[in-house]
Structures are given as structure tokens and as C-alpha cells.
Amino acid sequence: MTHTITRLIPQTPKANASPLAPTDGMLRLPEVAGVRFSAVEAGVRYKGRLDVMLAEVAPGASMAGVFTRSATRSAPVLWCEDALKGPHDADKPFAILVNSGNSNAFTGKNGFDSTKMLASRVATALDCPENHVFLSSTGVIGEPLPADRITAKLDTLASTLSADHATEACAAILTTDTYPKGAVIDMTLDGCPVRLMGIAKGSGMIAPDMATMLVYLFTDAAIDQPLLQDMLSEINAATFNAITVDGDTSTSDTLLLAATGKADMTPITAASDPRAPAFRDALHALMLDLAHQVVRDGEGATKFVEIRVTGADSAASARKIGMCIANSPLVKTALAGSDPNWGRIVMAIGKSGEPADRDRITIRFGDLLVAEHGWVSETYREEDGAAHFARDDISIHVDLGLGTGEDTVWTCDLTHQYITINADYRS
Amino acid sequence: MTHTITRLIPQTPKANASPLAPTDGMLRLPEVAGVRFSAVEAGVRYKGRLDVMLAEVAPGASMAGVFTRSATRSAPVLWCEDALKGPHDADKPFAILVNSGNSNAFTGKNGFDSTKMLASRVATALDCPENHVFLSSTGVIGEPLPADRITAKLDTLASTLSADHATEACAAILTTDTYPKGAVIDMTLDGCPVRLMGIAKGSGMIAPDMATMLVYLFTDAAIDQPLLQDMLSEINAATFNAITVDGDTSTSDTLLLAATGKADMTPITAASDPRAPAFRDALHALMLDLAHQVVRDGEGATKFVEIRVTGADSAASARKIGMCIANSPLVKTALAGSDPNWGRIVMAIGKSGEPADRDRITIRFGDLLVAEHGWVSETYREEDGAAHFARDDISIHVDLGLGTGEDTVWTCDLTHQYITINADYRS
Numbered sequence: 001m002t003h004t005i006t007r008l009i010p011q012t013p014k015a016n017a018s019p020l021a022p023t024d025g026m027l028r029l030p031e032v033a034g035v036r037f038s039a040v041e042a043g044v045r046y047k048g049r050l051d052v053m054l055a056e057v058a059p060g061a062s063m064a065g066v067f068t069r070s071a072t073r074s075a076p077v078l079w080c081e082d083a084l085k086g087p088h089d090a091d092k093p094f095a096i097l098v099n100s101g102n103s104n105a106f107t108g109k110n111g112f113d114s115t116k117m118l119a120s121r122v123a124t125a126l127d128c129p130e131n132h133v134f135l136s137s138t139g140v141i142g143e144p145l146p147a148d149r150i151t152a153k154l155d156t157l158a159s160t161l162s163a164d165h166a167t168e169a170c171a172a173i174l175t176t177d178t179y180p181k182g183a184v185i186d187m188t189l190d191g192c193p194v195r196l197m198g199i200a201k202g203s204g205m206i207a208p209d210m211a212t213m214l215v216y217l218f219t220d221a222a223i224d225q226p227l228l229q230d231m232l233s234e235i236n237a238a239t240f241n242a243i244t245v246d247g248d249t250s251t252s253d254t255l256l257l258a259a260t261g262k263a264d265m266t267p268i269t270a271a272s273d274p275r276a277p278a279f280r281d282a283l284h285a286l287m288l289d290l291a292h293q294v295v296r297d298g299e300g301a302t303k304f305v306e307i308r309v310t311g312a313d314s315a316a317s318a319r320k321i322g323m324c325i326a327n328s329p330l331v332k333t334a335l336a337g338s339d340p341n342w343g344r345i346v347m348a349i350g351k352s353g354e355p356a357d358r359d360r361i362t363i364r365f366g367d368l369l370v371a372e373h374g375w376v377s378e379t380y381r382e383e384d385g386a387a388h389f390a391r392d393d394i395s396i397h398v399d400l401g402l403g404t405g406e407d408t409v410w411t412c413d414l415t416h417q418y419i420t421i422n423a424d425y426r427s
Numbered sequence: 428m429t430h431t432i433t434r435l436i437p438q439t440p441k442a443n444a445s446p447l448a449p450t451d452g453m454l455r456l457p458e459v460a461g462v463r464f465s466a467v468e469a470g471v472r473y474k475g476r477l478d479v480m481l482a483e484v485a486p487g488a489s490m491a492g493v494f495t496r497s498a499t500r501s502a503p504v505l506w507c508e509d510a511l512k513g514p515h516d517a518d519k520p521f522a523i524l525v526n527s528g529n530s531n532a533f534t535g536k537n538g539f540d541s542t543k544m545l546a547s548r549v550a551t552a553l554d555c556p557e558n559h560v561f562l563s564s565t566g567v568i569g570e571p572l573p574a575d576r577i578t579a580k581l582d583t584l585a586s587t588l589s590a591d592h593a594t595e596a597c598a599a600i601l602t603t604d605t606y607p608k609g610a611v612i613d614m615t616l617d618g619c620p621v622r623l624m625g626i627a628k629g630s631g632m633i634a635p636d637m638a639t640m641l642v643y644l645f646t647d648a649a650i651d652q653p654l655l656q657d658m659l660s661e662i663n664a665a666t667f668n669a670i671t672v673d674g675d676t677s678t679s680d681t682l683l684l685a686a687t688g689k690a691d692m693t694p695i696t697a698a699s700d701p702r703a704p705a706f707r708d709a710l711h712a713l714m715l716d717l718a719h720q721v722v723r724d725g726e727g728a729t730k731f732v733e734i735r736v737t738g739a740d741s742a743a744s745a746r747k748i749g750m751c752i753a754n755s756p757l758v759k760t761a762l763a764g765s766d767p768n769w770g771r772i773v774m775a776i777g778k779s780g781e782p783a784d785r786d787r788i789t790i791r792f793g794d795l796l797v798a799e800h801g802w803v804s805e806t807y808r809e810e811d812g813a814a815h816f817a818r819d820d821i822s823i824h825v826d827l828g829l830g831t832g833e834d835t836v837w838t839c840d841l842t843h844q845y846i847t848i849n850a851d852y853r854s
Contacts, residue, residue: 072777072785106773106785108802141770142803246756329673329756329841330849337850343568346533350499358499358533375535376569414756415850419843422757423764 003285007293008170008182008199020296020304020392020412021179029166029182032197033220034058034260036161039168040153044146045101045139050172052150054157055216056126057094057258062222064229065134066236068253074105075115076135077252083119083131092128096216096256097135097150097157098173100201103252104137104145114147121151125158136214136254138201139175166218170199173214176421177201181293187282189275192265194221196279198286202245202294215240215255215290221279222261224269231280232257239287242319242409244326245298246418257283295410300417303335305410308397311362312405313355321398322409324352332414335394340385342370349398360401365389430712434720435597435609447723447731447819447839448606456593456609459624460647461485461687463588466595467580471573472528472566479577480596481584482643483553484521484685489652491659492561493667495680501532502542503562504679510546510558519555523643523683524562524577524584525600527628530679531564531572541574548578552585563641563681565628566602593645597626600641603848604628608720614709616702619692621648623706625713629672629721642667642682642717648706649688651696658707659684666714669746669836671753672725673845684710722837727844730762732821732837738789739832740782748825749836751779759841762821767812769797776825787828792816 007025010017035057042052057063065084067077088094097118104111119133126133137145170180181200186193198217223231236255261267268275296304307325312318325331328348334341342363349356359374365388369377388394434452437444466480484490492511494504515521524545531538546560553560564572597607608627613620625644650658663682688694695702723731734752739745752758755775761768769790776783786801792815796804815821 068777069780070774070777071779071781071783072773072788103770106770106798106801108786108800110802141773142798143770329845333846333849336846339850343530343533343570346499346568347497350495350497352498353496354498356498359535361499371533371569373535374533375537414846416843416846418756419760419763419841419846422760423766423842 003185003187003282005285005289006184007289008167008180010179017178018297019302022293029170029197029199030184030195031163032195032218032260033262034061035218035258036163037165037169038157038160038162039165039172040156042099042149042153044099044149050168051101052097052099052153052157053169053172054122054161055096055169056161058260058262059093060090060261061094062225062228062259062261063094064225064232064257066233066255072106074103074137074252075107075111076104076137077254079115079119080134080254083134086131088132089129092132093126094258095122095126095128095133097122097133098214099137099150100173100175101139102137102143102145103139103141105141105252107142107144110144114145118147118150121154125154134256136252138173138214138252166197166199173199173201175201176299177297179297181290181297183286183289183293185282185286187278189221189265189278192263194263194265194279195219196221196282196286198290200290200294202297214252217257217286219259220261220263221259222263222265222267223259223279224267227268227271227276228257228259230271231283235280235284235287239284239291242407243291243295244323244409244411245295245301292410295412298412299421300415301412302415303392303394303413305335305394305396305412306408307411308395308406308408309400310397310406311399311401311403313403314405315407316405317354318405318407319409321349321352321354321356321400322407324348325396325398326409326411329414332411335389335413336415338386338389340365340382340389342385345396345398355402356400357402362399362401364397366395430612430614430709432712432716433611434716435594435607437606444605445724446729449720456597456624456626457611457622458590459622459645459687460689461488462645462685463590464592464596465584465587465589466592466599467583469526469576469580471526471576477595477599478528479524479526479580479584480599481549481588482523482596483588485687485689486520487517487688488521489650489655489686489688490521491652491656491684493660493663493682499533501530501564501679502534502538503531503564504681506542506546507561507681510561513558515559516556519559520553521685522549522553522555522560524549524560525641526564526577527600527602528566529564529570529572530566530568532568532679534569534571537571541572545574545577548581552581561683563679565600565641565679593624593626600626600628602628603726604724606724608717608724610713610716610720612709612713614705616648616692616705619690621690621692621706622646623648623709623713625717627717627721629724641679644684644713646686647688647690648686649690649692649694650686650706651694654695654698654703655684655686657698658710662707662711662714666711666718669834670718670722671750671836671838672722672728719837722839725839726848727842728839729842730819730821730840732762732823732839733835734838735822735824735833735835736827737824737833738826738828738830740830741832742834743832744781745832745834746836748776748779748781748783748827749834751775752823752825753836753838756841759838762816762840763842765813765816767792767809767816769812772823772825782829783827784829789826789828791824793822
């Protein structure tokens with residue numbers, strides 16, 4: 001099934017927005033029944049912009065989540081992992097509190113204390129148990145979170161909650177992002193209209209094998225929590241875990257999905273429900289779109305690159321080879337220079353450590369046959385490769401010619417702007 | 428034992444030489460008894476510079492080698508692997524022929540044919556078996572090697588061989604290198620003076636878990652081949668395999684060591700010979716120095732960085748964590764910006780997938796205690812960290828507090844110049 005995805009576009013395009021930012025879409029995110037948002041300027045680190053958001057999910061919702069597997073994950077991530085375990089009270093709302101500017105990671109006991117204090121204060125404000133409160137922090141690592149600046153705004157956050165404020169919430173969680181990332185799919189499940197909306201942030205420190213950056217998904221569908229969690233985890237592997245900007249993995253990656261059950265439907269309780277695959281398809285489409293939006297806003301990105309690997313020894317091998325290509329600085333700088341330097345792709349395949357036979361590798365750019373039988377194709381002309389690499393959207397297909405394993409990953413190029421952004425991010 | 432290492436310095440410093448290039452040393456490489464060199468301008472790709480070298484090693488020598496483990500390794504590497512297996516004729520010389528400008532990698536049957544043809548022609552010119560001829564090619568991947576330009580110069584190469592031409596040979600193998608890398612150690616083994624000399628090239632596509640770039644080592648010591656090979660392989664793991672510039676692994680990495688036996692000594696035949704550890708120490712010192720020289724000439728490098736990891740679960744775990752830090756684009760750009768952003772080091776430890784406990788990690792810059800007990804140290808002041816990161820030579824020490832595994836790796840920073848070099852290397 002194909003879904004119509006409507007993307008958020010910046011109200012006033014920023015001068016420094018990624019050249020790959022979406023240009024068609026909506027100026028404001030719509031409402032999702034059962035969810036209210038608010039956002040404030042708390043001055044956690046940034047001045048003169050929204051930097052804290054609160055989401056309230058009405059009682060009776062199902063919550064699912066996936067988090068970074070980093071060994072140095074942040075205090076808020078550890079808190080969320082515990083909170084997700086439940087038990088939860090079906091008569092109480094859930095809350096999601098997110099700040100940008102400070103990740104509260106590697107902040108020791110102080111970090112844990114401030115996380116617990118914030119959860120307690122939010123629980124009081126929204127009248128819910130502490131383990132109904134999910135917290136995320138994103139920004140610089142290793143500096144104490146000025147939690148008092150957030151608590152000072154909690155009353156305002158609670159009193160301004162509105163179903164219409166998702167757009168402001170989406171803006172409040174950005175760090176080095178050049179545009180807000182939001183998307184919506186409207187579907188019909190057995191005749192019942194259901195909405196699925198997501199907001200995401202992420203631009204640098206984006207890497208594979210982990211959950212993702214900060215992503216919050218909301219739907220009014222009614223779906224039991226275990227099934228919701230299964231869907232989220234499985235789709236995550238093929239979407240957010242399949243993207244990379246720089247191969248660096250955040251300490252704070254968090255993906256949450258709230259299903260409010262406010263749509264006029266009986267709950268979906270099992271994967272065998274005919275509505276389950278329909279919802280799963282839509283969820284996959286929305287998560288993939290948000291994952292691609294994160295790549296398109298990769299720090300310094302000027303190219304969006306799909307890398308498809310087929311004919312590998314296994315799907316895991318295809319993933320590893322794809323990521324080896326996607327994370328290679330030499331491949332990424334060739335992309336930045338619009339140089340169809342396929343020799344560097346060969347190099348990246350070779351260094352992956354995965355099964356590969358030089359003479360069975362086939363490389364294509366889009367429909368263009370580049371190399372086969374261990375050498376450049378007789379029909380390949382450098383100017384055709386250069387024409388493909390001059391595009392904003394580049395497609396690389398590697399066939400190993402060994403087995404049936406396949407996978408697709410997405411990345412961006414490595415440019416001067418990435419160096420500029422990251423050589424003085426803190427200063 | 429400490430050894431005095433004398434490094435080659437450029438005769439006329441290039442304007443674009445790495446700021447980390449050696450400034451003290453010798454203008455020309457000395458002779459090693461039993462080895463002669465020559466170099467020519469063959470115009471393989473570059474114009475107006477030496478680009479092919481030939482080394483002849485007198486009959487009776489022992490040859491040892493280590494090569495890239497890339498699955499897409501080049502035709503010359505495959506040839507060398509076979510040639511090293513022998514059997515060899517003690518009455519015949521060995522030869523090493525190296526060209527820059529073209530790596531003859533991923534060039535299919537054509538690449539194999541040109542390699543075999545070149546080996547055959549060198550064997551005829553120097554009157555030795557084909558499997559006494561070692562070949563290396565370095566440069567662009569995937570383009571046919573214009574072998575005729577090399578064969579046209581073989582007579583000149585053979586007729587101009589001289590013990591005094593190592594400096595020219597060292598210059599001929601460079602590609603994006605900004606300075607030639609050569610070093611010499613003179614030692615005494617049981618009263619007998621012995622010389623050990625090495626030349627190396629490498630600047631980009633430098634990565635761990637492989638042999639190295641192109642490195643050729645020569646000594647007049649007499650050492651049996653199996654012992655020589657054991658020493659070379661073992662020391663390689665702690666030197667060339669412990670450096671990384673960009674995490675990308677060449678298809679052409681080659682490390683060769685020729686021991687001519689021309690020194691006035693009885694051969695060392697076993698590791699139990701008291702002279703063996705003395706020679707091993709010198710070999711380790713020279714290989715480490717050349718490995719560091721490669722890092723100091725890393726593409727765009729402005730900082731030389733030692734990363735020491737202790738207290739890890741195992742030595743392998745320490746290596747993996749060290750390399751995760753060394754290859755992190757966010758750590759490398761922080762280094763470029765002289766930003767002591769230790770949070771990114773925490774991130775890199777976390778993403779390694781190796782055992783780590785946030786609250787037991789200790790981080791030091793040089794002697795400066797930065798973080799411990801899961802948070803920034805009470806005594807750490809940002810300006811002290813900034814002062815350390817302002818240096819050319821930076822030392823990062825991570826103690827995991829878990830076990831006794833330790834390792835050290837070396838890398839450089841990631842700068843605008845790396846992007847500039849690699850976004851239009853081919854054009």
C-alpha cells in the first residue's frame with residue numbers, strides 16, 4: 001500500500017536551511033485526537049527560541065519506545081527505559097518532556113537527580129504516576145542540566161497545552177537541525193479514519209545500529225501495547241537504524257510512539273487482525289520518511305544517497321557492506337565533489353570484512369551500469385556517472401553476486417560545512 | 428632499549444607540507460649493504476616527477492611481508508602474496524617495483540595480466556625468478572594501469588641502480604603525501620654494526636586492521652626468513668595496524684622487509700638468540716616511527732593524537748574503543764577546532780559496543796584529569812583542556828576501570844583540507 005505523506009515545511013525558510021529540505025507540504029502540523037502539546041523558551045542554552053516541549057497523551061493510550069544501545073546513554077534514556085516497563089494506570093495520562101541545548105548525558109549522579117526531579121514535577125503538574133513521564137534531553141554532552149530553568153516554566157507548559165501546538169513542539173527540540181521535521185499520514189482502517197503524525201530532530205551524531213535521534217510519533221489508533229512495541233521495534237531496524245550521517249551514535253537516541261485509541265475503532269490486539277498490516281504499512285512509510293528527513297538535514301549535507309546492496313551472503317552482511325560504503329569518508333567526500341569515484345566504493349566493500357568476490361561485484365548508479373566482472377563496464381562513460389552524481393538524490397546499487405542477502409541504507413555527503421559546524425559547535 | 432631514529436627531511440620544504448612534518452633529520456637516506464635503488468619519471472599519471480622506483484636486494488636475502496586483508500585487494504597485492512610463499516633461490520636477487528599514480532586495483536583480468544607482464548620483465552632485467560619480484564601500485568582505483576609506460580623505463584631503472592638512490596625511491600612512491608617518509612636506525616648486535624632503514628608512503632585511505640600503506644624496510648642483518656616474518660607480523664599489529672587517518676582501508680597496503688645478511692654476523696635463526704630481541708626492539712621503534720610519520724602526513728592533518736585505552740575488558744576491547752574514538756568524525760572535528768569536547772569521547776566509547784560502565788570511566792588529556800565517576804572532574808577547568816588541545820601533539824587517555832586490557836592507537840584530526848583534497852582528488 002502506498003500512503004500520501006504530508007511533510008511540515010518551514011514557515012519562514014532559513015537562509016542556512018539544507019538544500020535538501022522539503023519544499024512541498026503543510027505549514028502547521030494537524031491535531032491528533034488525544035494529544036496536546038506546548039512549548040516555551042526556557043533558555044536552557046539557546047536564547048530567543050523555543051527549547052522545551054511538553055506533550056500530554058490522554059488516559060488509556062498505549063506507549064511504545066526504542067532507545068539508543070550506547071553504553072554511555074544519558075540519564076533521561078535510562079529513565080525512559082524504566083518508565084516504559086510499567087505497570088501503567090489506564091486512567092492516567094502520559095507525558096513527554098523534551099529540552100534541547102543540553103543532553104544531560106555523562107552528568108553522573110547530578111544527571112540522574114535532575115531527571116528524577118523533572119519527572120516528579122511533571123507527574124504532579126499532569127496528575128499522573130512518575131513512570132508515565134518520558135524525558136529526553138538533546139544537546140551538548142557532559143555539562144550539568146540547568147533543570148531549574150525548565151521547572152520554572154512547567155506551570156506555563158501545563159497551562160498552555162493544546163492539540164494545535166505540535167508545530168511549536170517540533171521546533172523546540174531542534175539543535176543543529178536546519179529545518180523542523182514533521183510528517184502526517186491519514187489512513188482508513190476498516191472504514192475508520194485514523195491519523196498518524198511524527199516529529200523528529202537529528203542532524204549530526206546520526207548512526208546505525210541504534211534507535212535514532214529524537215522521534216515522537218502519535219496516532220489516534222487503538223492498538224494494544226505489546227503489538228505496538230513489536231511493530232515499532234521491527235520497523236525501526238529498517239528505517240532509523242538504516243540511516244547514517246557520520247557514523248557517530250548519540251547518547252540520547254529516543255523513539256516513542258503513543259497510540260491514544262481516540263479513533264472510533266475497536267482496539268487492534270493481535271498481528272492477525274486484518275487492520276494490523278495496514279497500520280504497519282503506514283507506520284513504516286511515516287518512519288522511513290522521517291528517517292530520510294533526518295538524513296536530508298544531515299550536518300552540511302548537499303546530497304541524499306540511497307545505497308542498495310543485493311546478492312550478499314546474508315541480510316546482515318548486506319547491511320554491514322552498505323554501512324561501510326555509507327560511512328566511508330572517501331566515498332562521502334567523493335559524493336560532495338560530485339565525483340563518480342566508484343573505486344572508493346570498491347575500497348569500502350573490501351574493507352567491510354564481509355564475503356565479497358572482486359570479480360562478481362556489479363555496481364550501478366541509478367540505471368547506469370558502472371562496473372562488473374572485476375572491472376569498469378565497457379559501456380560505462382565517465383560523463384554519465386558524473387551526470388548522476390551531479391544530482392541532489394543519488395542512487396548506488398551494489399550487487400555482490402554471492403547470495404540472496406539484501407538491504408538498503410541511506411546517507412548524505414561529507415562537506416566543508418560538516419567541518420565548520422563541528423569544529424566549533426561548543427564555542 | 429631506546430634507539431636513535433634519524434628521519435628524512437624534505438630537501439626543499441613544500442609550501443603545502445603538513446605542519447606536523449619532521450624538521451630535524453637527514454637530507455638523504457644512507458646506504459644499506461646489499462640493496463640498490465633507482466627511480467624514474469615514467470608519466471604513469473603524474474607529470475614532471477619521479478613515479479616509479481626499483482629496489483634490488485642482493486642474493487641470499489630473507490624477505491618478509493604483510494599485506495592488506497581487503498576483500499578487493501589489488502592485483503599486485505595478490506601477486507606479492509603468492510611470491511612471498513617461495514620457494515626462493517638463494518643465488519638470485521629479489522626485486523621490488525613500485526609505481527604511484529595508479530593502484531591497478533579492481534582492474535580485472537587486465538590488471539592481473541599487466542602485473543604478471545611487469546614481473547616477467549623485471550625478472551629478465553635482473554636475472555631472477557618471477558617469484559622474486561614484488562610489485563606495488565598506488566593511486567587511483569579502477570583505471571587500467573598503463574604498464575607500457577613502466578616497461579619503457581625498465582632498462583633505465585636497471586642500469587641506474589645504486590646504493591645511494593634510496594632518497595629518490597622514497598620520493599617516487601608518494602601520492603597525496605606532502606613529504607617523503609624515511610627513517611634509519613643504526614644498532615650493534617653482539618658487537619656487529621647493523622643498519623635498519625625504512626621508506627613509507629601514505630596519507631589518506633589509512634585504516635586499522637590491515638597491513639598499512641606502502642612500507643619498505645631494509646636491513647643488512649642476517650635473519651632467517653621465518654623468524655623475520657614472525658617479527659614483522661607481530662610488530663605490525665602494534666604499529667601500522669594501530670594507526671588511522673580516516674578509517675578507510677586501501678586495496679594496496681603492502682609492508683615488505685628485506686634482510687640482506689651483508690652485515691658481518693652469523694645469521695639469527697631463532698627467537699632465543701640473544702640478538703633477536705635487540706633487533707626486534709629496533710624494528711619496532713622504526714616501524715612505529717614510520718607509522719607515526721604516516722599519521723603526521725594524514726590528509727589535512729594539523730594535530731597528531733595518541734589515544735591510550737587502559738582498564739578495558741581485554742586488549743582487543745581496548746583496541747576497538749581506541750579506534751572508535753580515533754575514527755569518530757565528531758571527535759576528529761573537535762580536535763581540528765582545538766575544542767576539548769570530551770563529551771564526544773564519551774559518545775565514541777558508548778557507541779563502540781564494548782563493555783563500558785559510564786560511572787567507572789576516567790578521561791585524561793596528558794596529565795590533566797578531565798572526567799571521572801561518570802562526570803566532569805571537580806578539578807577540571809575548561810581553559811586547561813583548551814590549552815592541551817591547542818598543541819600539535821595531543822594525548823588522550825581513557826581508563827575504563829573494568830579490567831587489565833590496554834592498547835594505544837594514533838590518529839590525526841579531520842579538517843577542511845581533508846574535504847578539499849578528497850572532494851576533487853581525481854579531477
